[in-house]
Amino acid sequence: xxxxxLDKVSKRFGDVEVxxxxxxxxxxxxxxxxxxxxxxxxxxxxxxxxxxEDTTSGQIRIDSQDATHVPPAKRGLAMxxxxxxxxxxxxxxxxxxxxxxxxxxPEDEQKRRIEAAANALNLxxxxxxxPGQLSGGQRQRVAIGRAIVREPSAFLFDEPLSNLDxxxxxxxxxxxxxxxxRLKTTMIYVTHDQVEAMTMADKIVVLQAGVxxxxxxxLELYHEPRNKFVAGFxxxxxxxxxEGAEAGKHGAHTIGIRPEHIAVSADEGPWSGAVxxxxxxxxxxxxxxxxTGLAETITVRADGEVGFRHGDRIRLxxxxxxxxxxDENGLRIA
Amino acid sequence: xxxxxxxxxARLMMAPAVVLLLGWMLxxxxxxxxxxxxxxxxxxxxxxxxxxxDNYVRFVTSSAFWPSVLATLAIVGGVLVITVVFGVLLxxxxxxxxxxxxxxxxxxxAPFFVMPTVSxxxxxxxxxxxxxxxxxxxxKFFGAQPVEWLSQAxxxxxxxxxxxxxxxxATLILLTAIQSLDSEQLEAAEMDGASPLKRFAYITLPHxxxxxxxxVLIQTIFLLAIFAEIFVTTQxxxxxxxxTYLIYQRVLESQNVGLGSAGGVYAIILANIVAxxxxxxxxxxxxx
Ligand SMILES: Nc1ncnc2c1ncn2[C@@H]1O[C@H](COP(=O)(O)OP(=O)(O)O)[C@@H](O)[C@H]1O
Ligand SMILES: [Mg+2]
Numbered sequence: 001x002x003x004x005x006l007d008k009v010s011k012r013f014g015d016v017e018v019x020x021x022x023x024x025x026x027x028x029x030x031x032x033x034x035x036x037x038x039x040x041x042x043x044x045x046x047x048x049x050x051x052x053e054d055t056t057s058g059q060i061r062i063d064s065q066d067a068t069h070v071p072p073a074k075r076g077l078a079m080x081x082x083x084x085x086x087x088x089x090x091x092x093x094x095x096x097x098x099x100x101x102x103x104x105x106p107e108d109e110q111k112r113r114i115e116a117a118a119n120a121l122n123l124x125x126x127x128x129x130x131p132g133q134l135s136g137g138q139r140q141r142v143a144i145g146r147a148i149v150r151e152p153s154a155f156l157f158d159e160p161l162s163n164l165d166x167x168x169x170x171x172x173x174x175x176x177x178x179x180x181x182r183l184k185t186t187m188i189y190v191t192h193d194q195v196e197a198m199t200m201a202d203k204i205v206v207l208q209a210g211v212x213x214x215x216x217x218x219l220e221l222y223h224e225p226r227n228k229f230v231a232g233f234x235x236x237x238x239x240x241x242x243e244g245a246e247a248g249k250h251g252a253h254t255i256g257i258r259p260e261h262i263a264v265s266a267d268e269g270p271w272s273g274a275v276x277x278x279x280x281x282x283x284x285x286x287x288x289x290x291x292t293g294l295a296e297t298i299t300v301r302a303d304g305e306v307g308f309r310h311g312d313r314i315r316l317x318x319x320x321x322x323x324x325x326x327d328e329n330g331l332r333i334a
Numbered sequence: 335x336x337x338x339x340x341x342x343x344a345r346l347m348m349a350p351a352v353v354l355l356l357g358w359m360l361x362x363x364x365x366x367x368x369x370x371x372x373x374x375x376x377x378x379x380x381x382x383x384x385x386x387x388d389n390y391v392r393f394v395t396s397s398a399f400w401p402s403v404l405a406t407l408a409i410v411g412g413v414l415v416i417t418v419v420f421g422v423l424l425x426x427x428x429x430x431x432x433x434x435x436x437x438x439x440x441x442x443x444a445p446f447f448v449m450p451t452v453s454x455x456x457x458x459x460x461x462x463x464x465x466x467x468x469x470x471x472x473x474k475f476f477g478a479q480p481v482e483w484l485s486q487a488x489x490x491x492x493x494x495x496x497x498x499x500x501x502x503x504a505t506l507i508l509l510t511a512i513q514s515l516d517s518e519q520l521e522a523a524e525m526d527g528a529s530p531l532k533r534f535a536y537i538t539l540p541h542x543x544x545x546x547x548x549x550v551l552i553q554t555i556f557l558l559a560i561f562a563e564i565f566v567t568t569q570x571x572x573x574x575x576x577x578t579y580l581i582y583q584r585v586l587e588s589q590n591v592g593l594g595s596a597g598g599v600y601a602i603i604l605a606n607i608v609a610x611x612x613x614x615x616x617x618x619x620x621x622x
Binding site: 072088146 | 516518519521522523524525526527528532536537540541543
């Protein structure tokens with residue numbers, strides 16, 4: 001079991017309120033991702049749940065038990081840190097065994113769990129090495145192994161992939177998702193990378209300056225962002241925002257249209273502009289279009305074969321039904 | 335230092351320093367060896383010729399030799415234990431965020447800047463004096479008979495004085511080591527269910543092992559040669575005659591340079607034995 005409820009939880013560091021009072025429920029077995037720009041309080045929120053920071057006010061419940069003042073070790077949660085926080089002077093085996101040793105798990109049970117974890121994480125050949133002799137990805141797996149053997153009611157990950165190179169990151173992302181499919185344990189995953197959030201999450205919590213901007217499934221956030229911040233944060237490349245007369249036509253202060261929802265052609269379409277940069281990815285091409293009279297730059301995603309160049313004048317057609325409308329406070333107009 | 339040319343230029347430029355250092359080391363060492371094979375009594379006839387290993391035999395067979403080796407080891411060992419144990423505790427304490435941290439740290443380091451002679455005299459006259467010392471007053475306040483520190487507990491007193499001098503050094507090195515401990519490791523251990531004591535034993539102490547090794551090795555080198563503290567307090571009496579002090583007495587009080595030089599060679603041997611032992615015990619912490 002691992003249902004975590006935050007009830008008006010807030011956190012101050014001295015005079016600075018990093019997290020204003022906030023409510024959130026994480027259901028048992030859910031993969032929840034906290035996403036937001038750096039410094040928005042994601043780690044702080046995770047550490048509050050872990051018990052590594054005291055709440056300033058409010059209540060944290062784990063499986064409807066009040067855990068606000070329960071010490072971290074007694075909350076039944078396991079955490080994977082950004083720096084992995086492996087114990088450098090212990091072998092991989094001892095690292096993984098450490099939480100069980102502290103909990104007084106019998107030796108043969110320890111051995112069984114270590115072997116199971118090492119098998120699942122491809123660490124069997126490395127059990128007698130020290131963390132310093134492992135690659136980044138292997139260290140990451142050891143950290144996850146150390147969390148698994150505790151059989152926690154929820155896993156907490158704080159930007160676990162940010163120290164890995166791009167290729168490894170994609171691989172580990174899949175491994176963590178598979179792990180979740182297999183264990184069906186609650187996972188809370190912190191990242192500033194919206195791609196990680198979109199690909200892994202059952203539920204995404206978008207944070208800005210300690211405030212929850214929106215909670216929802218990846219596609220809900222993509223299709224119906226509650227405000228401009230979420231609209232701009234979710235999706236890559238970023239949504240285009242257009243203000244002024246063009247927005248007025250739709251009865252909104254600002255309209256937003258995603259790059260993938262604009263069609264390009266040489267001579268057809270209501271908007272026109274000049275290509276300033278075109279980025280060819282093979283599968284797709286991104287055009288950064290200037291001189292549209294709508295916004296400084298409009299980004300458009302087109303098929304990989306479309307071959308406009310710098311300086312070409314092109315015409316753009318937004319898909320009308322996929323235009324997002326926002327009022328002057330940045331809130332979505334239904 | 336990549337090319338042949340720059341390497342030989344580097345050697346050439348380092349040569350004067352290396353030659354100077356080598357001479358600095360070798361000249362006294364060779365002179366000590368030279369005198370140790372001579373009967374040389376400056377005030378009683380001067381150089382009286384070669385005597386082979388006579389001095390060596392006399393030095394070891396004198397009744398003062400083994401007690402002096404033991405006293406030396408007792409002082410070195412005692413000071414090492416006290417400075418490392420209290421150094422670790424103080425370092426942990428000073429690492430806690432607190433008000434006035436900067437000033438407290440400077441105060442803790444201050445004893446290191448006091449000259450050994452001065453600090454030993456201060457201890458002898460202001461703390462340990464059986465009549466006027468602070469300790470005597472304290473003992474009397476509680477109705478106890480004041481202890482005559484330097485005669486009744488002479489070795490312990492010297493260990494205390496020297497520990498007081500070296501504690502700041504140990505604390506400083508261990509504090510910098512503790513500051514480099516990744517706090518996430520401690521938090522991970524906390525989440526793994528380790529109590530504060532276990533976190534200390536399993537995380538902090540192993541992290542400090544290398545710094546402790548450095549403290550032990552450096553202090554040993556200096557402690558084997560302590561002299562001023564003994565000279566101004568007990569003058570080597572009451573079982574505080576270390577090997578260094580014995581050599582001093584042989585050379586200056588008995589005016590026997592040959593015998594003292596032989597003692598000096600024994601001191602070199604003792605230092606090396608101790609160093610090898612220490613390297614064996616703690617030295618493996620230095621690699622990896
Ligand atoms: N121990 C602390 N003391 C004071 N301020 C802190 C502390 N920890 C975090 N903060 C502040 O809280 C804010 C949120 O930090 P954090 O939760 O680490 O952000 P994120 O993980 O989203 O990048 C930051 O502005 C940071 O400076
Ligand atoms: Mg963070």
